[in-house]
Amino acid sequence: MAQKFGFELKATDGRARMGVISTPRGEIRTPAFMPVGTAATVKAMMPESVRATGADILLGNTYHLMLRPGAERIARLGGLHKFMNWDRPILTDSGGFQVMSLSGLRKLTEEGVRFSSHVDGSKHMLSPERSMEIQKLLGSDIVMCFDECPALPATEAEVAKSMRLSMRWAQRSRDAFGDRPGHALFGIMQGGVTPDLRAESAEKLREIGFDGYAVGGLAVGEGQEAMFGVLDYAPGYLPEDRPRYLMGVGKPDDIVGAVERGIDMMDCVLPSRSGRTGQAWTPRGQVNIKNARHQDDPRPLDESCGCPACRNYSRAYLHHVFKSQEIIASMLLTWHNLHYYQDLMLGLRDAIAAGQLSGFVAQFHATRAQGDIEPL
Amino acid sequence: MAQKFGFELKATDGRARMGVISTPRGEIRTPAFMPVGTAATVKAMMPESVRATGADILLGNTYHLMLRPGAERIARLGGLHKFMNWDRPILTDSGGFQVMSLSGLRKLTEEGVRFSSHVDGSKHMLSPERSMEIQKLLGSDIVMCFDECPALPATEAEVAKSMRLSMRWAQRSRDAFGDRPGHALFGIMQGGVTPDLRAESAEKLREIGFDGYAVGGLAVGEGQEAMFGVLDYAPGYLPEDRPRYLMGVGKPDDIVGAVERGIDMMDCVLPSRSGRTGQAWTPRGQVNIKNARHQDDPRPLDESCGCPACRNYSRAYLHHVFKSQEIIASMLLTWHNLHYYQDLMLGLRDAIAAGQLSGFVAQFHATRAQGDIEPL
Numbered sequence: 001m002a003q004k005f006g007f008e009l010k011a012t013d014g015r016a017r018m019g020v021i022s023t024p025r026g027e028i029r030t031p032a033f034m035p036v037g038t039a040a041t042v043k044a045m046m047p048e049s050v051r052a053t054g055a056d057i058l059l060g061n062t063y064h065l066m067l068r069p070g071a072e073r074i075a076r077l078g079g080l081h082k083f084m085n086w087d088r089p090i091l092t093d094s095g096g097f098q099v100m101s102l103s104g105l106r107k108l109t110e111e112g113v114r115f116s117s118h119v120d121g122s123k124h125m126l127s128p129e130r131s132m133e134i135q136k137l138l139g140s141d142i143v144m145c146f147d148e149c150p151a152l153p154a155t156e157a158e159v160a161k162s163m164r165l166s167m168r169w170a171q172r173s174r175d176a177f178g179d180r181p182g183h184a185l186f187g188i189m190q191g192g193v194t195p196d197l198r199a200e201s202a203e204k205l206r207e208i209g210f211d212g213y214a215v216g217g218l219a220v221g222e223g224q225e226a227m228f229g230v231l232d233y234a235p236g237y238l239p240e241d242r243p244r245y246l247m248g249v250g251k252p253d254d255i256v257g258a259v260e261r262g263i264d265m266m267d268c269v270l271p272s273r274s275g276r277t278g279q280a281w282t283p284r285g286q287v288n289i290k291n292a293r294h295q296d297d298p299r300p301l302d303e304s305c306g307c308p309a310c311r312n313y314s315r316a317y318l319h320h321v322f323k324s325q326e327i328i329a330s331m332l333l334t335w336h337n338l339h340y341y342q343d344l345m346l347g348l349r350d351a352i353a354a355g356q357l358s359g360f361v362a363q364f365h366a367t368r369a370q371g372d373i374e375p376l
Numbered sequence: 377m378a379q380k381f382g383f384e385l386k387a388t389d390g391r392a393r394m395g396v397i398s399t400p401r402g403e404i405r406t407p408a409f410m411p412v413g414t415a416a417t418v419k420a421m422m423p424e425s426v427r428a429t430g431a432d433i434l435l436g437n438t439y440h441l442m443l444r445p446g447a448e449r450i451a452r453l454g455g456l457h458k459f460m461n462w463d464r465p466i467l468t469d470s471g472g473f474q475v476m477s478l479s480g481l482r483k484l485t486e487e488g489v490r491f492s493s494h495v496d497g498s499k500h501m502l503s504p505e506r507s508m509e510i511q512k513l514l515g516s517d518i519v520m521c522f523d524e525c526p527a528l529p530a531t532e533a534e535v536a537k538s539m540r541l542s543m544r545w546a547q548r549s550r551d552a553f554g555d556r557p558g559h560a561l562f563g564i565m566q567g568g569v570t571p572d573l574r575a576e577s578a579e580k581l582r583e584i585g586f587d588g589y590a591v592g593g594l595a596v597g598e599g600q601e602a603m604f605g606v607l608d609y610a611p612g613y614l615p616e617d618r619p620r621y622l623m624g625v626g627k628p629d630d631i632v633g634a635v636e637r638g639i640d641m642m643d644c645v646l647p648s649r650s651g652r653t654g655q656a657w658t659p660r661g662q663v664n665i666k667n668a669r670h671q672d673d674p675r676p677l678d679e680s681c682g683c684p685a686c687r688n689y690s691r692a693y694l695h696h697v698f699k700s701q702e703i704i705a706s707m708l709l710t711w712h713n714l715h716y717y718q719d720l721m722l723g724l725r726d727a728i729a730a731g732q733l734s735g736f737v738a739q740f741h742a743t744r745a746q747g748d749i750e751p752l
Contacts, residue, residue, distance in 0.1 A: 039697070043702060043703055043704075077692050085688040298454070314453060326417045326419060331707070
């Protein structure tokens with residue numbers, strides 16, 4: 001096991017990259033999809049099942065964990081890995097995005113953000129220094145800078161002002177993080193959809209120096225076209241020898257497009273959240289298991305899938321347990337979706353390594369275009 | 377694997393019995409606790425996890441399954457075992473109890489019960505013949521006679537009248553069941569708390585002849601003392617060479633008391649339902665994981681337990697995920713409770729085999745009397 005954090009780029013195909021991130025807690029094969037374990041659990045999954053889908057790393061949410069059960073409490077209990085029974089790498093976000101989207105009354109200053117908890121209304125402060133402290137208390141392997149993500153729509157001037165605040169916070173995050181061998185700190189590029197602002201942000205982050213770089217401020221409602229527009233140039237502003245992380249993405253076709261554009265890491269609640277609302281993802285697109293056409297269907301969700309939901313259960317069963325509001329519906333559909341996402345990442349990595357990404361992507365879109373299997 | 381249904385009594389200790397039920401789908405070690413899989417799932421559990429706790433057999437509910445997804449549908453899909461991915465024995469109840477406790481408008485006649493579904497208000501009929509048909513469509517290994525369980529309080533005359541109706545229905549159930557090698561039909565003794573009525577019911581059932589016999593009409597709110605009062609004599613009215621099943625029982629001390637009184641099989645929603653409401657059962661009694669005293673406790677629920685919840689998680693974690701309404705709370709607490717129940721059955725079987733049941737029971741009560749571990 002590596003003693004230090006490192007990244008090895010093993011292959012490229014066009015702008016797409018295949019590699020391995022090394023950490024003392026294990027390797028992360030990139031491009032990597034990180035399931036989200038917001039409140040110290042990937043909802044409806046046992047951690048050993050998450051691992052069985054092929055996940056090398058989880059994401060934990062600083063905002064949720066600081067409020068409940070509390071970062072100091074998790075530290076006393078031995079850290080987040082032990083607390084939630086996941087001994088592989090964990091990336092934690094900084095809390096910056098959730099504090100703006102979820103918390104109650106909040107006040108943004110140069111210092112940071114004061115806010116009230118959405119759980120119990122209690123008062124809290126997040127700043128670069130406190131975010132670094134919390135992520136250290138949690139024992140995070142990959143720590144994210146504390147940044148501000150402006151609400152859309154925003155003028156270019158607003159985006160510029162916010163980006164420059166985030167860059168000052170990036171410096172304070174770097175200073176507060178200190179030197180922690182085996183743990184990584186990632187900077188977050190901002191700048192909206194303006195190339196000059198993205199370039200300015202990237203330049204500042206490179207000056208400060210980070211172990212990896214995130215493309216922030218996307219997947220916040222701007223649409224796939226605008227997102228891909230930024231990804232067509234922004235990753236190129238970042239160092240080649242460090243991992244590039246696109247936060248909060250996405251649907252399967254978002255992921256494929258991001259990987260084509262040089263992204264190494266992604267996270268999203270979509271596969272787990274979809275599972276709980278009866279939406280399944282397959283190579284042929286999205287399946288709504290609530291639909292009555294499944295109620296007599298003995299076929300699996302996806303013939304080609306090796307997950308327990310597809311190996312052991314019919315669409316009729318999944319429909320029945322979902323309609324009956326049985327917990328196993330969430331368990332099986334979440335498992336399937338996470339399995340599908342990890343299978344997709346595996347396919348992308350293999351295709352990049354073989355120099356066959358364009359063929360893989362063409363097949364991906366052609367299969368989706370078929371739509372779900374015909375009703376019986 | 378046995379081709380026929382059979383029961384071998386292997387040891388007795390006082391009135392308590394240890395044995396094995398053989399079926400084409402596998403053996404059932406008795407005394408056996410049967411987890412309840414009402415709607416084709418043991419709530420919050422994967423079937424392989426239920427099996428891992430030590431369960432040899434599940435119970436399915438005719439009433440729920442006939443209404444949703446429908447017995448004919450399950451038959452078309454290959455039967456309940458395949459539908460819910462459980463290849464070991466399944467016992468199904470007759471629907472008689474639930475139709476009286478859960479359904480809407482209902483009319484009881486000599487023929488059977490007409491009622492409206494609690495799911496969608498649709499009209500249905502249950503009779504001995506229809507109950508046998510449904511249980512056959514489901515593919516049940518152990519089929520229960522269709523009976524009537526009178527609501528309490530009831531006069532002795534009401535109980536007698538109801539019992540005699542149930543005995544006529546038992547004959548009709550036997551006739552409708554026919555000859556199905558490898559499948560068993562159990563009669564259900566009624567008669568409330570009146571020894572003469574219990575004796576009359578048992579005599580009638582023995583005349584008809586069944587593969588096993590249930591003690592019905594208990595665990596319906598009469599209290600443990602009254603239940604044990606009946607169990608002090610009623611099992612003795614039944615043939616020694618057939619399994620005796622106490623329906624809907626119970627708490628751990630109910631189970632121990634029933635086994636002491638000659639019961640071989642039991643079922644109850646309690647361990648799974650308790651798991652979903654934050655109640656855990658341990659050798660030291662009941663633990664309410666919601667209680668704030670657990671929030672910093674790094675100790676497992678039960679040091680002596682080998683279930684995943686106890687091996688891999690602290691009370692602090694279980695408290696956190698329960699308070700956060702995370703699905704994993706139901707998954708882990710249900711798993712723990714089912715594991716504890718099966719461990720208890722294993723202990724009872726071993727104690728009976730060794731002729732040491734009284735010592736085991738004394739230890740069981742002494743450990744419970746200690747109460748839960750001291751707060752930190």
